[in-house]
Each structure stands twice: as structure tokens, then as C-alpha cells.
Amino acid sequence: MIADAHDHSPAAAPRADPARELPRAQPWQRMAAGGGLLDPSGALRSTVFEEMTALATRTGSVNLGQGFPDFAPPQPMVDAxxxxxxxxxxxxxxxxxxxxxxxxxxxxxxxxxxxxxxxxxxxxxxxxxxxxxxxxxxxxxxxxxxxxxxxxxxxxxxxxxxxxxxxxxxxxxxxxxxxxxxxxxxxxxxxxxxxxxxxxxxxxxxxxxxxxxxxxxxxxxxxxxxxxxxxxxxxxxxxxxxxxxxxxxxxxxxxxxxxxxxxxxxxxxxxxxxxxxxxxxxxxxxxxxxxxxxxxxxxxxxxxxxxxxxFPPAFYDALLQDYRERRDVLVAGLREAGLTPPVPEGTFFAVADVSDHYALAGVDNATDLGRHWAENAGLVGIPVSAFAGPANRGLYADWLRLAFCKRTDVLRGAMAGLAAAV
Ligand SMILES: Cc1ncc(COP(=O)(O)O)c(C=O)c1O
The missing domain is CATH 3.40.640.10 (Type I PLP-dependent aspartate aminotransferase-like (Major domain))
Structure with a gap:
């Protein structure tokens, strides 16, 4: 059973975003800061997600930054x-x-x-x-x-x-x-x-x-x-x-x-x-x-x-089989491009340490490599550092996240673009 009475003594020193320390931060500012949407002056800032989506649109790149499928839901559910x-x-x-x-x-x-x-x-x-x-x-x-x-x-x-x-x-x-x-x-x-x-x-x-x-x-x-x-x-x-x-x-x-x-x-x-x-x-x-x-x-x-x-078990088996195929296209493409991504065990995201590509691209972090790929390889990913607060961000500076909830032909096209660019 969970007790409801907890120690409500003053909070420990803030350990998250510096924007939390704004004097008299409004509740919405605390919320925005907690989600990484606030700059240290308390103003809303555009996020790397928005930046990368805009970049994908401008360059016509395949957007593997966004975590939503580009294929239809099961027809029986739509019919229902x-x-x-x-x-x-x-x-x-x-x-x-x-x-x-x-x-x-x-x-x-x-x-x-x-x-x-x-x-x-x-x-x-x-x-x-x-x-x-x-x-x-x-x-x-x-x-x-x-x-x-x-x-x-x-x-x-x-x-x-x-x-x-x-x-x-x-x-x-x-x-x-x-x-x-x-x-x-x-x-x-x-x-x-x-x-x-x-x-x-x-x-x-x-x-x-x-x-x-x-x-x-x-x-x-x-x-x-x-x-x-x-x-x-x-x-x-x-x-x-x-x-x-x-x-x-x-x-x-x-x-x-x-x-x-x-x-x-x-x-x-x-x-x-x-x-x-x-x-x-x-x-x-x-x-x-x-x-x-x-x-x-x-x-x-x-x-x-x-x-x-x-839906019967066959639905879930087919779902996994389709996603396994998408995952394998992405991982194989990244490997062909000289990267060594861990094989995802779950979700529809893969991450890769992209530091081996820095020299070729003339950059020194995954965020800039993501921008470089959008301009030169026709695909967009999200730096993993965007998912961490200041204390841990540095740990992920070399990692990019790529979504594979896309049609396999789209993924193959993105991987072909990457192979051509490297
Ligand atoms: C880990 C995680 N939790 C929650 C959500 C949001 O789920 P929903 O769209 O059902 O609100 C997402 C969407 O990307 C997610 O990745």
C-alpha cells in the first residue's frame, strides 16, 4: 500500500535545467523548462525537433526524426x-x-x-x-x-x-x-x-x-x-x-x-x-x-x-515481423555507411554513435552531423542529447536517434542517400 504522507520539506537543490532557477518562474515556465522548451532567460525556444523537421521540409530529406508511422492503421480498426x-x-x-x-x-x-x-x-x-x-x-x-x-x-x-x-x-x-x-x-x-x-x-x-x-x-x-x-x-x-x-x-x-x-x-x-x-x-x-x-x-x-x-495473436506477430524488417533495413543501411548501431531490442527507434562520420563532414558532434546529413545525405535524425538535461547531455553528444516507423521503401531510399553521401 502506498502511504500518502511524504516528507514535504524544501526541495533539494535543483538538478535539472537552469531555466528552473528563474526567479518567480510561472507554472507554465517550469513545465516548459522541464520539457526543454525554455531558454535561460525564460523565453520559449524552438527545439531541435522543430529545427530538424523544418530542415527536412526545406531540404526534402526523409524525416526519420519523427516518431509516427507513415502507413495506415489496421483496416478492421478503421472500419470499427x-x-x-x-x-x-x-x-x-x-x-x-x-x-x-x-x-x-x-x-x-x-x-x-x-x-x-x-x-x-x-x-x-x-x-x-x-x-x-x-x-x-x-x-x-x-x-x-x-x-x-x-x-x-x-x-x-x-x-x-x-x-x-x-x-x-x-x-x-x-x-x-x-x-x-x-x-x-x-x-x-x-x-x-x-x-x-x-x-x-x-x-x-x-x-x-x-x-x-x-x-x-x-x-x-x-x-x-x-x-x-x-x-x-x-x-x-x-x-x-x-x-x-x-x-x-x-x-x-x-x-x-x-x-x-x-x-x-x-x-x-x-x-x-x-x-x-x-x-x-x-x-x-x-x-x-x-x-x-x-x-x-x-x-x-x-x-x-x-x-x-x-485482434488475435497473428496481428501482433505480423506487426512485429513488419517492424523487424524495417529495423533491419535501417540497421543494415547504417552499417553499410560504416556505423555500428546497437540492434534495437524494442520500440521503433535506433540510435547510433556517429562520431566516425565527423571528419568526413567537418563537424564534431551529432547535432551538427544531423544538420549535415539533412543538407547532404537526404535524411534527418534527432541528437540523443536533446533527450537529456544539462547534467547528462554530454554523455550522448555522439549519438543520433533515427525512427524506423516508416515504409521499407522510404527507409531504403534514406539509406541509399546516406550510402551515396559517404
Ligand atoms: C515514450 C513515449 N511515451 C508516450 C508517448 C506519447 O504517447 P501518446 O501519443 O499515446 O500520447 C510517446 C510518443 O512518442 C513516447 O515515445
């Missing part, structure tokens, strides 16, 4: 959405989500992971994983709490944590394997730790959390009475063996809020249908918060996702 529109479902859905989807999520968790959830008290539908993660974090964090999170990381975590006035405590995932040093993990926990955020499989590195890493997190979360907030949007994009949710580990389920989404599994990132599951006492808070964020996700699409979650 059309049918749902024709049969009503135009008014508010219940705050916690339509029963059909909550029941489908419960069945999915049972069939895939052996997790038994009550669809009425342990599952809530959200507007994408984004709202689910945000509601989970806002529901448990007090100003002054500490939140252990691993870098590089998805920008949302820092943004939501900073908004609450809690302090992120970043732990680096160490290249080239992107595993954390267990001593760093232990040292990050303290009596102020209120939550730890896991993302497994992991964006941006394409790694999956080992059993030992997850066990250590459960052990430390239990010792310090912290909530585990786990982002598993890539649960069905795991190439080696089945996904093992941290909630399924002994001692985890009573303190874990698990978040997932239809966006990645069903190639429909624009549908904005996700879900959170966890113990009823934690879910009550998540539901209260989310009722004042989106209220409820789009009703007809919830019905269509409920249908999609009942």
Missing part, C-alpha cells in the same frame, strides 16, 4: 471507428472510458501478462499516453518531492514533474548499452522520493529494461515507499521475447501505475486513445485529475480501439 460513428457514440464517454474498452484492456492485460484488473476500479481510458502519464504524475506529486527518472528520456516526464514543483532526479543510462549503473540508481532514491518513472521499451534508445533493473526499481520503490509510473507505449514492439511489465514483478502491482496507448501498437498516433491501470487507491487520483484534463477521450474511437485490442 466508422461503424461506431454510424451507430451513435457522439456524446461524452464516461470519464473512466467506455466499458467495452476498459473490459478489452483488462482482457489484454490478463491474456498477455497474467495481470488481473477490475475494469471498473483499476483501469481508466485517457487521451493518449500523454494524458495518462500527466494525470498519473499530477495525482501523486507534491512540491518538494523527488522523482527518479532515467536519461535520455521522453520530454513529457520532466515537463509534468516540474509543473508540480517536484524535482527530477536524473539517472543516466550509460552508452553504448544504455543500462544504468545500479549504484547510481540506489543513490538517486531518498526519503523524498515520491515516484520513479520507467519507460520500457525505451524511447529514444530502443533498449528494454532487464529483469534485474526492474527488480532493483521495485526493491527501491518499496524501501522508499515510492510510486512506480511506467510508460509502456511500445509494449508490442519488443523484438526479443515477450514484454514483461514491471507491474507483473512480485511486490510491484500495489504501487505501480502503468500507462499505454493505442497510438504505437495500432499505428494511429492521432487517435489519442490511451489508458492507465493500477491499484484502486492510486487510480482514484488519476481519474480525478484526468476528469479536469480531457474529461474523456473520443467516444467512437474508444469503441474502435476496444475492437482492435481483441
Amino acid at each position: 471507428a466508422v461503424a461506431a460513428l454510424h451507430t451513435g457514440h457522439h456524446q461524452y464517454a464516461p470519464i473512466i472510458g467506455v466499458p467495452a474498452l476498459r473490459q478489452a484492456v483488462a482482457k489484454h492485460q490478463r491474456d498477455h501478462y497474467g495481470l488481473h484488473l477490475d475494469p471498473d476500479s483499476q483501469i481508466a481510458v485517457s487521451a493518449g499516453a500523454t494524458e495518462g502519464m500527466t494525470a498519473a504524475l499530477l495525482s501523486v506529486l507534491h512540491p518538494g518531492d523527488e522523482v527518479v527518472m532515467f536519461e535520455p528520456r521522453y520530454d513529457l516526464y520532466g515537463a509534468a514533474v516540474e509543473f508540480t514543483g517536484a524535482t527530477p532526479v536524473p539517472v543516466p543510462l550509460l552508452p553504448p548499452t544504455f543500462t544504468p549503473d545500479p549504484d547510481d540508481v540506489r543513490a538517486a532514491f531518498s526519503p523524498r522520493t515520491r515516484a520513479v518513472i520507467l519507460n520500457d521499451p525505451h524511447n529514444p534508445t530502443g533498449t528494454v529494461a532487464s529483469r534485474e533493473f526492474k527488480e532493483l526499481l521495485v526493491e527501491l520503490a518499496t524501501e522508499f515507499d515510492a510510486v512506480i509510473v511506467t510508460d509502456e507505449v511500445y509494449e508490442h514492439l519488443r523484438f526479443a521475447g515477450p514484454h514483461e511489465p514491471i507491474a507483473s514483478l512480485p511486490g510491484a502491482v500495489e504501487r505501480t501505475l502503468s500507462v499505454s496507448s493505442a497510438g504505437k501498437t495500432f499505428s494511429a498516433t492521432g487517435w489519442r486513445v490511451g489508458w492507465v491501470s493500477g491499484p484502486p487507491e492510486l487510480m482514484r487520483g488519476v481519474i480525478a485529475v484526468k476528469s479536469y484534463l480531457s474529461h474523456s477521450a473520443a467516444a467512437p474511437l474508444q469503441h474502435a480501439v476496444a475492437h482492435a485490442l481483441s
Whole structure:
């Protein structure tokens, strides 16, 4: 059981972005700073994501910076959405989500992971994983709490944590394997730790959390009475063996809020249908918060996702097979270009240490090499350093992230451009 009474003494010295230290920073500025959107003067700055997207558009490059599929979702799910529109479902859905989807999520968790959830008290539908993660974090964090999170990381975590006035405590995932040093993990926990955020499989590195890493997190979360907030949007994009949710580990389920989404599994990132599951006492808070964020996700699409979650195992096998092919085209292309990327174990992202290309391009970091590739090789990636705060950014200075959620002909074209340029 999670105690709600935590030590609310003043926060430790800020360890994240210098913009957090702005005098009288507004809540939105704390949020923007936590997501890396603020410059030290407190003004919004354009991000490397925007810069690279603009560069891809200007140069006509293949944009492997953006993490969304360029192919259609499964037709039966689209048909189910059309049918749902024709049969009503135009008014508010219940705050916690339509029963059909909550029941489908419960069945999915049972069939895939052996997790038994009550669809009425342990599952809530959200507007994408984004709202689910945000509601989970806002529901448990007090100003002054500490939140252990691993870098590089998805920008949302820092943004939501900073908004609450809690302090992120970043732990680096160490290249080239992107595993954390267990001593760093232990040292990050303290009596102020209120939550730890896991993302497994992991964006941006394409790694999956080992059993030992997850066990250590459960052990430390239990010792310090912290909530585990786990982002598993890539649960069905795991190439080696089945996904093992941290909630399924002994001692985890009573303190874990698990978040997932239809966006990645069903190639429909624009549908904005996700879900959170966890113990009823934690879910009550998540539901209260989310009722004042989106209220409820789009009703007809919830019905269509409920249908999609009942797809047979063959759907998931085919999904993985297609992604494995895309991954292999990207990795082979990078190897032909003289790089040695680790083979992604999950997600639709690959990372590569690109320092061997610096001399040829006349640059000395991955960010500038990314710009050079856009101008000269016809493809765009995102520097991994963009996913880390100042303390750890330097660790990733040589790494670029490339998305392979694109058609194989598009990936082949991008790799041919790279080969020609080098
Ligand atoms: C790790 C991670 N979490 C959450 C999200 C957002 O998920 P959704 O689109 O369902 O809000 C993304 C999207 O890229 C992601 O990569």
C-alpha cells in the first residue's frame, strides 16, 4: 500500500535545467523548462525537433526524426471507428472510458501478462499516453518531492514533474548499452522520493529494461515507499521475447501505475486513445485529475480501439515481423555507411554513435552531423542529447536517434542517400 504522507520539506537543490532557477518562474515556465522548451532567460525556444523537421521540409530529406508511422492503421480498426460513428457514440464517454474498452484492456492485460484488473476500479481510458502519464504524475506529486527518472528520456516526464514543483532526479543510462549503473540508481532514491518513472521499451534508445533493473526499481520503490509510473507505449514492439511489465514483478502491482496507448501498437498516433491501470487507491487520483484534463477521450474511437485490442495473436506477430524488417533495413543501411548501431531490442527507434562520420563532414558532434546529413545525405535524425538535461547531455553528444516507423521503401531510399553521401 502506498502511504500518502511524504516528507514535504524544501526541495533539494535543483538538478535539472537552469531555466528552473528563474526567479518567480510561472507554472507554465517550469513545465516548459522541464520539457526543454525554455531558454535561460525564460523565453520559449524552438527545439531541435522543430529545427530538424523544418530542415527536412526545406531540404526534402526523409524525416526519420519523427516518431509516427507513415502507413495506415489496421483496416478492421478503421472500419470499427466508422461503424461506431454510424451507430451513435457522439456524446461524452464516461470519464473512466467506455466499458467495452476498459473490459478489452483488462482482457489484454490478463491474456498477455497474467495481470488481473477490475475494469471498473483499476483501469481508466485517457487521451493518449500523454494524458495518462500527466494525470498519473499530477495525482501523486507534491512540491518538494523527488522523482527518479532515467536519461535520455521522453520530454513529457520532466515537463509534468516540474509543473508540480517536484524535482527530477536524473539517472543516466550509460552508452553504448544504455543500462544504468545500479549504484547510481540506489543513490538517486531518498526519503523524498515520491515516484520513479520507467519507460520500457525505451524511447529514444530502443533498449528494454532487464529483469534485474526492474527488480532493483521495485526493491527501491518499496524501501522508499515510492510510486512506480511506467510508460509502456511500445509494449508490442519488443523484438526479443515477450514484454514483461514491471507491474507483473512480485511486490510491484500495489504501487505501480502503468500507462499505454493505442497510438504505437495500432499505428494511429492521432487517435489519442490511451489508458492507465493500477491499484484502486492510486487510480482514484488519476481519474480525478484526468476528469479536469480531457474529461474523456473520443467516444467512437474508444469503441474502435476496444475492437482492435481483441485482434488475435497473428496481428501482433505480423506487426512485429513488419517492424523487424524495417529495423533491419535501417540497421543494415547504417552499417553499410560504416556505423555500428546497437540492434534495437524494442520500440521503433535506433540510435547510433556517429562520431566516425565527423571528419568526413567537418563537424564534431551529432547535432551538427544531423544538420549535415539533412543538407547532404537526404535524411534527418534527432541528437540523443536533446533527450537529456544539462547534467547528462554530454554523455550522448555522439549519438543520433533515427525512427524506423516508416515504409521499407522510404527507409531504403534514406539509406541509399546516406550510402551515396559517404
Ligand atoms: C515514450 C513515449 N511515451 C508516450 C508517448 C506519447 O504517447 P501518446 O501519443 O499515446 O500520447 C510517446 C510518443 O512518442 C513516447 O515515445
